[in-house]
Amino acid sequence: MNEPTRLKGWRFLLLNGAAGAANVVMLSNVPGYTVLAPYAAGSLQGVTPSYGTWATTDHMIGIALGLPLSRWFSGRFGDYRVLIGALVIYAILSLMCAASETIYFFALMRFFLGLAGGVALPLAQSVTLAQYPDDRRTLGVGFWGVMSMAPFTIGVFMGGFWAEFFNWRWLFYSNVVVVLPVAAVILALFYERGFERRIARFDTIGFLLLATVFVSAQSILNMGNDFDWFASPLLAWLLLVVLLALPTFIIWEFGERRPALDLRLFLHRNFAIATFCSLVGFLVIQGLLSLFVVQLQLLLGYTSSLAGMVYLAMIFLAMAAAAVVHELTRNVDARLIAFFNFTGFAVTFVWLGHYDKSASFDNVTTPMFFFGFSLAMFFAPLATLAMTGLAGERLIRAAEELAMLRTVFGAFGITLLGVVFFRRTPFHQLDLADQFGGRRFASLDLLTAFLDRMQAMGLSPGAAQSRAAQLIRQQAAILALNDAFLLGAMTFICLAGIVWLAYPSYASKKSRQALERLSAEELMEQP
Template sequence: MNTLSSDVPKSVGPRAAPLRGAWLALLSFALSLATFIEVLDSTVTNVAVPSIAGSLAVSNAQATWVISSYSVAAAIAVPLTGWLSQRFGDARLFVWSVLLFTLTSLLCGIASNLEMLVLCRAMQGLCSGPMVPLSQAILLRSFPPEKRVFALALWAMTVLLAPIFGPVLGGWIIDQFSWPWIFFINLPIGLFAFAACTALLRRDPPSRKQPPKDLVGIALLVVGVGALQGVLDLGREHGWFDSPLIITLSIVATLALLSLLIWESAEPYPVIDLSLFRDRAFSFGVAVISLGMVSFSVIGVIFPLWMQTVMGYTALQAGMAVAPLGILALVFSLLIGVFLDRLDARFVTSFGFLVFFAVLYWDTHFTLSMSFWQIVTPTFIQGIGLPCFFIPLSAVTLSRISDEKLAAASGMSNFLRTLSAALGTALSVTWWDNRAAHHYGTLAQSVTHESLGTGQFSRALQNMGLAGDRNLAAIRQVVQQQAYMMATNDLFYVASLVCLALAALIWTTRPWRGISAARVGH
């Protein structure tokens, strides 16, 4: 990978919307709001599962289909963004996606049974797919070349902060109102974003060369991605490869995705543009961002799980512990947007991963006796690292992409990023449970009648009125808590090593300077 030059990328310029000043600010705000509610909806329902289950008289396991249906549908729709935008135009596809997303949010809120809610969530996911990648592409084209990184910073703030604040907002809404309001809050925001973008966005015409419909590619994509997302969503619940369902879905996903790669490589008008990966900058950026999001999923999933199941905090308290991560992330997103073009982006990216490494290693020393503020402090500091690696890598990933392929590239990079986060979530939760079982077995061997510590603890419990089976249950609970605490530390340690390796990997490339107005050379 050669040194960045000062050439203006083809992806910005001739088709950029001629907006300046307050109008450009309004468009940016509307695009950011649309992105925010889409990303928010992928996490805000996580804390609403018990409330939805109780209201609709279904089990918690059944209620999780509200989450799964959305994630599967969105995972299918995101990589189709480039193909759809070629047929309908970026602006037209975006505003219709926002409007339909808003209307399906209304349908979700008024759903009277689980079947209707799951169907509406699937429709909502299909409509949401193009919103995030197109908001990124439109922002880049709307800003002048020298402001591209600032545009990416605005986009990154919404993409990174929405998952952080989603559980907090969801918990507050559930406590104060009821679960339908997690969907109703989308209505005023979505309608405003639709109206503003409709008024301000210039309608780019669809591609003059309307390619034939790649029906085989679409079918393989739907089957492959749908089956893969099903494996990730249902694997832990069904015991992974001990389940015939997961084995079947895995075989279907593997065969469909391999067939998709073979078919698309020979298809003259592919629904998935594999030629994007010939660009080394795109391939490198997507790979590193994806690995980074695998590590970040440990914070987004295991951290609140540990707080609730091991430390005894409520869902809202766990969300409040993660939320401070967004404070410094917001500040540094703006700083990076202003100053990145003056720096070697490798340094900024490596620094971000090193911050993650340091904080995750700090987390490996967590104990059961820690206070709430001792838990929050490293999370607050971690907010520095998130935009430091995400924004520069996003800029590098798209820096050589031409105008006509920008939506496709953004869709592909966002698809692989979210898929990696889902993979990281599934693997980390499973590994966490397995490590806890391992530590439980090891610790239980030391809990014997001959053990001095066990005897002292048992007598202390008896003095508190816990005898017989209650005494044994209390001991078992303490051992299990300690086992999960040790498993949490193990997971933080592995994630920290991944971040350290990524910080070093960045330096295997040549300098990334002047990135906001540059092209990455081969």
């Protein structure tokens, strides 16, 4: 093995720029695709938008399953070599996604694309941060935090831009244009460098059981609304698979020396509480972000690029917060930061959930500024809490597990919040129809007056009734969207109380432990 030396000067800057660009592109394939999901669904043999979300959630499950593979492959073949291979595979799979003609093939390719991304994402981060001097490592973590926030803002805008002005498939062509040059740059910078081989046992059985549970559970959530849940024989069989595989996985993992998912970590109070808050919180955040950007187009008539501009507003406060939150957590109790951040989420969700009519662009954009700030402050305090009381290899394992489980729960959130919206819409539609037609209040018959006014404006009786039904459906959907945001607000109010059950956070004074914590933080804070 050649003795590695850190990159300096323009080579150091080139690596940061290239790896940061690859990170933004790979993470943007989640929110960036979500905004163009209606376009993709219409193009892929004309399926409904609910089918289009399969490609988002399956992609996130693939990312989660790629994280443990990343550690094992890098130990056997070297960080930068595996990173280059994963980027090349990512480009090939992006072309396969762009060439898809059916939703089933497209969702499968998106899953494998996520798998390649899950291998590449932590390696792009670790390879880059390893080039920072020890006394500047915190600066590198702050830079990477900014890069990790960009996809939630710029990625959504770019996805909408491709869909509206070119074609939704250009999102995947743009992947190729970025990741292949990045792979070439990393190959040139690290050519003929050696690496320290780390051969470790891989829990193949545990990994396969875990993948079975994740994929089956996500398939049930994806297909439930469209296939009438467990009235479908396929979903009933998938439920049986989950019920058999989950206890088998738990029993196997407690008997394994190097498990795929170390369940013993949940015996640590801070890790268990911080992980619970992170998983439930990210479930709500990812679910609302995905639901909102789709309904801005389907419900309120926004173009995809205009919906992307709503999310672009999040970048202004988010970037500043992501740059300083790491230092803040080292001087302030992370429970206090998390408490105020969860409260901020609750206030923002109530703000977004109180509209009873179509809101203007300005009305929607203003609370998104604060949404971006809260999102940037979400990851670091919980990562600090989760690390308290852990050290050494267990600290790194804890970081990997938190990142993996949070990604899975983000995928669950996209479908679960969609179910909330789907179930609440007909409830409000019936309620509005009762009030509009005077069935609830005998003295209030607005429907007749509305139809008379529409006919006086020149509409036929059938067209007037159609307009009334359209108005009721739209208002019902707006109220259902409000319910989803208000449910998210109540969830974060509960989390703001739960976070105080953890022990106070503290920063390690020893340089070795401080570097270990930074390495774990790098993994935990990857959205």
